[in-house]
Amino acid sequence: MAGQAFQKIYTRLTQITKATCAVKATGIGYEELATVSGRLAQVVKIMGDIVTLQIFAGTEGIGTDAEVVFFGRPPVLKVGDQLAGRFFNAYGDPIDGGPEIEGEEVEIGGPSVNPVRRSDPSELIATGIAGIDLNNTLVTGQKIPFFADPDQPFNQVMAIVALRTKADKIILGGMGLSNDDYLYYKHTFENAGVIDKIISFVNTTDDPPVERLLVPDMALAAAEYFAIQKNEAVLVLLTDMTLYCDALSIVSNRMDQIPSKDSMPGSLYSDLAKIYEKAVQFPDGGSITIIAVTTISGGDITHAIPDNTGYITEGQLYLRRDTDIGKVVIDPARSLSRLKTKVMGKKTREDHPQVMSTSVRLNADATNARTKMENGFDLSDYDERSLEFARDYAEQILAIDVNVDTDEMLDITWALFHKHFTREEVAIRNELMEKYWTKA
């Protein structure tokens, strides 16, 4: 990204840190892009004639006489239909050897949608995964993260979700992906024959961390193009948002900002909200759905990153290895889709909400029984039955590799209720019991 002709070049750097530099310059706009010794940078602070820039690629080797060239505009992405099927870096430059994109330049990280111009999300997204469809149904326009310990196969699950979801475009924003994971996504999408509807913006661990800050905005600028201009249903996958937040803290730390909780910048909530709130259902049919990954350490959701994420997103999905069946499941107790009630029992079968809450309640009874067992106590008959139920439930419903439609999930769950419990123990609204219990 070279500067344009007749631009003033500044060479008087007054300060250099690991992520930022300061230069004496005038006539500069806030959030404007620049290059410092050819490296892309963005204005993050202006004080009088001292302009502070964050240098995305890092400041290693930058000298006080480095050439700074300002672009006079914030970061942009060239958007157009040619984006489909392509792989880009954090700057929106192709990394797949293909041609440059010809298209309209749009500012990334643009303004918010007027909330009165949004539509209420109500289109169901089916994934075939019961931990999602049955217990935590997703809708278009929703934003939801997987909360996963680093050892969980979250990238595989994200890829499954991407491939099973009926989206017109899938946009991958990869931040700090290992090269192996990047190639995994690439091969999975290619082998599934859907590469034409996939667009990827990737920053791998080989790339400088501060570049990650651009990835979500790039991915979402592309998403807005397809959702608004083409009225398409766009699914955006962001992985791993924890690494994005780490990059935020690097920059704020270098700017000597007073750190807030867990060394994160005080603006973490606003920074994350700017990204996640791009999820939207437009009245004309286009939509942006965001499914993200937030890696957590040792299941600690009180850390500022998952904590702030949880308050912005519409639910969260926990991945957990179920030791009873030796498979990965989506934890029914902790997971939540806040928008599920918009479709459950409305777009799905009438018994869906009650079956969901009852199965989760009975599964919680099994958790209590397990605690009793681990403490060496005798189990009651009910405890035994709830444990058997939980095992069947994990095996036939929750396991990630089960792929059935929602009606079938409901039928299986009724059958499990019938097999392990009495009518009173199930205690679902009587009209529904009459209709489904007898059939089960």
Added chain:
Amino acid sequence: MTTGTVKGIISNLVHVEVDGPVSQNEICYIDHHGVRLMAEVIKITGNIAYTQVFESTRGLMPGSKAEFTERMLEVKLGPGMLSKNYDGLQDDLNKMEGLFLKRGEYTDPLDEDSVWDFKPLAKAGDSLQAGDWLGSVQENWIDHKIMVPFKLEGKYSLKSIVPEGQYKLTDTVATLSDEEGKDLELNMIQYWPVKLPIRAYDNKPRPFKMMETGVRTIDTLNPIAEGGTGFTPGPFGTGKTVLQHSISQNAEADLIIVAACGERANEVVELFTEFPELDDPRTGRKLIERTIIICNTSNMPVAAREASVYTAMTIAEYYRSMGLKVLLLADSTSRWAQALREMSNRMEELPGPDAFPMDLPAIISNFYSRAGYVYLNNGTAGSITFIGAVSPAGGNLKEPVTESTKKAARCFYSLSQERADSKRYPAVDPIDSYSKYLEYDEVREYLDNNIAPGWVDSVTQAKDILLRGKEAKDQINILGDDGVPLDYHSRFWRSELVDRIILVQDGFDDVDKSTPMKRQAYMLKLVLKVCDTDLAFENYEELQPYYSRLINFLRQMNYQPFESAEFKKYEAELDKALEERRVK
């Protein structure tokens, strides 16, 4: 007029060098290539005013010019606010063109051309003061009073007032004369700075009436008083928002103001789309006709988020001055506190606990104190009942926002992760939560007279059952099912009865979602009767299936219309089941 020049920009904190006097909280407009960006002065050092800009500052350059307005951030008050969707700066969102919010686009919160049926309430010669009623217009089904502007000081005499008829908002409806005989023409619009409370009332007694919310765990166990304050802290996913919506739909208020500050946009959309559709169970009309929504979605600029709760409170105070019962809900005040923290951080202030500003507790208690029951100058009463949702970081109730709010609010509705995990909604923890109003003699007297004699004793009894059940459960978990006396199991199951019938409420069921107080009193009495019944069991294994049956009958009752045939049928079955094991 003071003007200024932009000297520095750090995100939405802009340093402006000024050429004249400026005031704290004064509003200025910064020119950005012809777009006027609104900003508020939050600190002044020498000739530098630190301003927080209510918009994105992208592209803003040093050297840009600013104009100061000599006014603080104000709301514009008058008929026509009901059913409006405002942002935190009281812009009418529906008047904004385009899909995206444009910088510098500010819209009139009122419709100045709208015409209203004005009825005079005061007559020429009357001696009046700020807040007194001049006349009224019908705004949806609210009798909207046109008042003497709150900012007027001292006594005025009403020189003339227009006769009943149709007038535009901007038409002069009354002329006042001050003590020196100077005339003052008034129309139906007035302005008030949001950060100052409106004190145009006679006095503020202790709240004494209960305010029904339809939520059993609140009304039955820890009622909130009309004009009272409460807050609901809870980790994410424990149902703060659902609880707030449920309260807003069912509470017995004349007017509901919802402040969504830093809220999820899709939840705001739900408010916008569902509220207009919802029937108001109390009036049979649409709920939106008595609702004002102030919303700042979480991605709107942080400074506007800070303003939104004040905007909402000021509008609430305005309607309270008309003698109305206002319910104000804010979700979430933590987002607001975070906005304060973000700015304090940018100004490089020395941080208090968890990097919040040092004066956070004072700011919070000051804000909560603006709620209350008041007697107006004319002897009538109005109230603002305020319930704030708090989102404690990491679910930690010891964090500064929760701690500070606990000192300010009188009701504490603690949402528990454990209850949410087992889908026991609303997930209000019955042991940790409290209502200070139950200690007020005047409230106890009110409950005795209006619900049932000795009501507070019944409530205490229910709370004791829950507490003993929890203790019994802990013992069972330590010693095992057969390691404890049978009585422990009975205690546990009695608490389950209270929990699953009184506390657990299905917010998505048409019948169960809201319970009138009469029905709540009936169910509490019934459940206490069951708990008081001596039942005989041989061993602990008999309890679970038996109590599951009882719970099922009572739950089915909760799903049926009150006193319907079905309702009575399940009650009869419950009685039959009790007979089976009753100790004769």
